Amino acid sequence: MGAMDNKSIKWGFHGNNGELKMASAMTIRGVQSTVMANLNEADNRPMIPLAQGDPSSFTCFRTTPVAEDAIVDAVRSANFNCYAPAVGILPARRSIAESLSRDLPYNLSPDDVYLTVGAEQAIEIILTVLARPGANILLPRPGYPFYEARAAVSHLEVRHFDLLPEKGWEVDLDGVENLADDKTVAMVIINPGNPCGNVFTYEHLKKVAETARRLGILVIADEVYDHLVFGSNPFVPMGVFGSIIPVLTLGSLSKSWIVPGWRLGWIATSDPNGILHTTGITEYLKSYIYLTSDPATIIQGAVPRIIERTPEDFFSKIIGMIKEAADTCYDRLKEIPCITCPHKPEGSMFVMVKLNLQLLEGINDDMEFCIKLAKEESVIVLPGIAMGMKNWLRITFAVATSSLEDGLGRIKAFYLRHAKKK
Ligand SMILES: *Cc1c(COP(=O)(O)O)cnc(C)c1O
Numbered sequence: 001m002g003a004m005d006n007k008s009i010k011w012g013f014h015g016n017n018g019e020l021k022m023a024s025a026m027t028i029r030g031v032q033s034t035v036m037a038n039l040n041e042a043d044n045r046p047m048i049p050l051a052q053g054d055p056s057s058f059t060c061f062r063t064t065p066v067a068e069d070a071i072v073d074a075v076r077s078a079n080f081n082c083y084a085p086a087v088g089i090l091p092a093r094r095s096i097a098e099s100l101s102r103d104l105p106y107n108l109s110p111d112d113v114y115l116t117v118g119a120e121q122a123i124e125i126i127l128t129v130l131a132r133p134g135a136n137i138l139l140p141r142p143g144y145p146f147y148e149a150r151a152a153v154s155h156l157e158v159r160h161f162d163l164l165p166e167k168g169w170e171v172d173l174d175g176v177e178n179l180a181d182d183k184t185v186a187m188v189i190i191n192p193g194n195p196c197g198n199v200f201t202y203e204h205l206k207k208v209a210e211t212a213r214r215l216g217i218l219v220i221a222d223e224v225y226d227h228l229v230f231g232s233n234p235f236v237p238m239g240v241f242g243s244i245i246p247v248l249t250l251g252s253l254s255k256s257w258i259v260p261g262w263r264l265g266w267i268a269t270s271d272p273n274g275i276l277h278t279t280g281i282t283e284y285l286k287s288y289i290y291l292t293s294d295p296a297t298i299i300q301g302a303v304p305r306i307i308e309r310t311p312e313d314f315f316s317k318i319i320g321m322i323k324e325a326a327d328t329c330y331d332r333l334k335e336i337p338c339i340t341c342p343h344k345p346e347g348s349m350f351v352m353v354k355l356n357l358q359l360l361e362g363i364n365d366d367m368e369f370c371i372k373l374a375k376e377e378s379v380i381v382l383p384g385i386a387m388g389m390k391n392w393l394r395i396t397f398a399v400a401t402s403s404l405e406d407g408l409g410r411i412k413a414f415y416l417r418h419a420k421k422k
Contacts, residue, residue, distance in 0.1 A: 019153070023150075026145050026149045026152070027146050027149045028051070028146070028386060031145075031385075032382065035367075035381075035382070035383070038371045038374045038375045039375070040378065043377075043378045046406075047380065048380065048399070048407035049399065050381045050397075051380040051382040051396065053348070053349040053350060053396045054260050056258050056260060060321065061258050061321070063258050063259050064310050064311070066305065066306065066309050070302035070303075070306045070309075071262075071299070073302070074298050074299075074301035074302040075298055077301070080297040080300065081298075082297060084115075084295075084297045086289045086290045086294065087113075087115065087289055088114060088115025088294065088300055089297065090110055091303070091304045092115060092303035093113040093114075094110040094304070095307045096110075096303065097109055097112060097113050099308075100239065100249070100251070103236075103240070104237065104239050104240060105240060106243075106272045108269075112269045112270070113267070113268050114289055115295055115303075116252075116265045116266055116267060116292075116295065117293060118263045118265040119250045120265070121263075121292065122265050122266065123147060123222075125285070125292060126186075126248055127147070128288060129281070129284050129285050130156065130186055130218075131151075131154035131155060133155075136159050136183050137151055137184070137185055137186050138159050138179055138180060138186070138187035138217070139151070139160055139161075140160070140161060140162075140190060141163065141387070141389065142352055142384065143188070143195075144190055144194050144222065156185075157183075159180075159184075160179075161175040161179055162175055165196075165342035165343060165352070166342065169193055169343055171204070171208055173211050177214075177215065180215040180217060184217050186220050186248075187218075187219055188222060189205075189221050189222065190222040191223060191225075191235075191236075191347075192226070192235065192346075193347065193350075194222075194224075194350055195350045195351075195352045195387050196351070197343070197346060197352070198343060198345070198347065199231060199233040199234075199235060200236070205236055205240070209238070209241035209247075210245075212244075218245065218246055218248060219247045219248070220248045221237070221249045221250065223235075223238070223249055223251050224254060224256075225348040225349070226256065228255060228322065228347055228349070230319050230322060230323035230326065230346060231344070231345075231346020232346065233347075235347070237249065237270075239268070239270030242270035242272050243273055246271035246273075247270040249268040249269075250265065250266070250267060251266050252265030255348075256315070257306065257310070263295055263296070264303065265295075267285075269282065269285075322349060322398055325398060326346075328404055328405065329345075329404060329408065330345065330351070333395075333408065336411060336412050336415050337359055338357070338359040338360055339354070339355060339356070340356065341353045349397065350396050351394070351395050352384070352389070352393070354391070355384075355393060357391060359419060361418055361420045362418065363418055365383075365385070366383035366393060369393070372418075373411065377410040377414050378410075379410045379411060379414075381394065
């Protein structure tokens with residue numbers, strides 16, 4: 001028998017492969033790798049990663065020992081070497097339900113919570129469950145491109161509503177009304193905002209809920225940054241409005257505990273009137289969850305201790321550091337004429353800024369800006385096109401202060417070198 005060659009496989013995958021390739025290139029990791037491919041190896045300075053929101057590699061952002069000990073003890077107990085139930089183990093779902101209920105006017109039950117492999121799998125599950133021939137979903141622009149990529153793979157049509165920079169990135173609710181039709185299944189709200197760093201007010205979220213109710217569509221509330229707020233607006237979970245419209249809330253340990261590699265997230269159904277149940281969505285969700293893989297049981301076993309025993313001062317210290325970084329970022333960006341920041345960040349780990357290409361020589365769009373910046377200054381930022389906003393940039397400030405200052409200094413030097421001569 002000869003070696004396996006192309007001809008020994010019956011089916012070609014080229015058609016489908018193209019679609020998957022396009023979807024993966026759309027994700028943040030996909031765009032980031034395109035930009036990073038341009039790094040100059042001869043640059044001896046450290047690379048400054050201002051693209052991806054993952055501060056875990058900086059020692060100042062290490063997670064709490066409570067979480068580390070919970071994992072170690074979960075391993076040592078030998079209680080979690082087993083398969084878990086498809087929806088996740090009860091104590092973990094119970095502690096998540098209790099912790100979310102603290103901010104809600106009603107109590108969630110453990111049966112309202114489904115554990116997932118990070119919030120990304122929660123997105124994958126929800127979009128797969130909601131997809132049907134001809135259906136569409138309303139996504140924010142700018143937004144989190146994993147939604148677009150997953151929708152493409154599920155053949156769910158995407159329609160974008162705008163977030164309005166001049167209104168502190170509030171949702172263009174008239175736009176939402178105009179986009180929706182009888183095939184619209186849901187709209188997505190990311191709060192605190194990625195990529196805009198905004199935090200919606202109670203009043204605005206209520207209007208979102210009322211709009212969704214009028215249109216008869218679910219709200220998917222991506223709250224992976226839930227308590228990471230540091231401006232004047234407090235965090236209000238969308239589930240507060242669950243009696244107006246059913247809400248599917250997504251959360252995870254990734255951002256709040258700074259452990260994105262632990263891959264523990266959840267879906268919580270905030271639906272005190274039981275509409276998801278009567279419309280059959282709950283049943284469909286449960287059936288689909290049997291077809292998916294689960295977070296490692298070890299991590300599930302550690303969840304109750306992580307959630308119940310993490311001291312408040314862990315979060316307040318992290319929020320303090322991120323707030324300071326956001327302030328530094330906002331102030332330093334003001335010194336770079338080709339960049340304007342329409343709204344000071346007040347939550348999450350990001351800011352969305354506008355590029356003024358008229359002030360630059362030989363740089364024609366945001367992608368070219370990011371590629372040249374990587375090449376010349378070893379600084380990675382994300383082109384706005386990845387989030388549907390051409391000639392904008394997304395910058396994360398959740399890095400060590402010295403790296404942030406270094407990175408912003410290099411962006412300024414880059415501007416000065418490429419500034420259009422008068
Ligand atoms: C990081 C992020 C996710 C994915 O979170 P994981 O729990 O790491 O999978 C989902 N949505 C938004 C808006 C994010 O920023």
